[in-house]
Every structure is written in structure tokens, then in C-alpha cells.
Amino acid sequence: MVEKTDLGFPAPKALATEILDQALELAARLESLFEKRGEPLDSQTLQEALIHLAQSLLIGLTQTLTHHFPHEELEDFTNQVFLELGRLTLMEFIQREPTEEEWEYFLTYFRSHFELLRDEIEEETSYTQEAADLLEETKKHLERLLNRFFS
Numbered sequence: 545m546v547e548k549t550d551l552g553f554p555a556p557k558a559l560a561t562e563i564l565d566q567a568l569e570l571a572a573r574l575e576s577l578f579e580k581r582g583e584p585l586d587s588q589t590l591q592e593a594l595i596h597l598a599q600s601l602l603i604g605l606t607q608t609l610t611h612h613f614p615h616e617e618l619e620d621f622t623n624q625v626f627l628e629l630g631r632l633t634l635m636e637f638i639q640r641e642p643t644e645e646e647w648e649y650f651l652t653y654f655r656s657h658f659e660l661l662r663d664e665i666e667e668e669t670s671y672t673q674e675a676a677d678l679l680e681e682t683k684k685h686l687e688r689l690l691n692r693f694f695s
Contacts, residue, residue: 560628
């Protein structure tokens with residue numbers, strides 16, 4: 545059973561782990577799409593895609609919850625999940641617990657990427673069919689997260 549917060553949310557670490565797992569699955573799907581097209585992705589591009597996907601899922605989850613929970617409580621919870629997600633993502637990249645310096649450096653990048661992504665999501669964009677399919681798959685992963693979140 546997943547540990548819950550006072551508001552009934554899963555513990556930030558549990559939710560961040562779930563988000564990262566979903567993002568890893570989506571990144572693997574993205575890598576497969578590019579390999580089928582004969583355009584393998586380098587590790588840096590895959591890392592950026594993983595960050596982008598994980599943060600997109602967090603933003604989608606947060607936007608969905610804004611209709612159900614007070615802003616201040618949700619903002620604090622989202623920040624806790626964001627920090628856990630950042631730590632777990634960095635650990636995925638370096639395969640160990642980060643040093644304080646590594647964490648501070650990565651957190652600066654992770655936070656600025658998050659802010660840019662939030663701004664981009666508000667803008668309208670057109671997608672190729674493959675990107676549209678991946679976006680649809682991302683929505684399914686978000687729905688899966690929401691189902692687990694409210695179960």
C-alpha cells in the first residue's frame with residue numbers, strides 16, 4: 545500500500561517514483577520510434593527527453609488537481625514531488641546517490657527546464673503524426689497516474 549499524506553495524496557517520493565517510471569516507459573517508446581526510422585538517439589537527447597516527459601507528466605497532474613484542491617496545499621505538495629522527481633531522475637542518470645554539489649547543479653538545470661516547459665505548454669504547437677501519437681500515449685500515462693492517485 546502506498547503511503548498517503550494528510551490530504552490523501554500519495555507520499556511525494558511514491559508519486560515521483562511513479563511519474564519517473566511512466567516517463568522511462570515513454571522515453572523507451574520514443575527511442576524505439578527513432579530507431580525504427582533509422583535515427584538512433586544519443587544518450588544526451590534521451591536524458592533530455594526523460595526530463596521533458598517526467599516534467600510534462602508532473603505538470604499535467606498538477607493542472608488536473610488544481611480543480612480539486614486548494615492552491616497553497618497543492619503548490620507545497622507539487623514542490624515536494626518536483627524535488628523528489630529531480631533527485632530520482634539524477635540518480636537514474638548517474639546510478640548512485642548524488643553529492644551535494646551534483647544535486648545543486650542538476651537542480652538548477654531541472655528547475656529552469658521546468659519553468660520553460662510550463663511556458664511552452666501554454667503555447668499552441670503543431671505536431672507530426674508520430675509526435676501526436678506519443679502525446680496521446682502520454683495522456684494515457686497521465687490517466688494511469690491519476691487513477692492510481694485517486695484510488
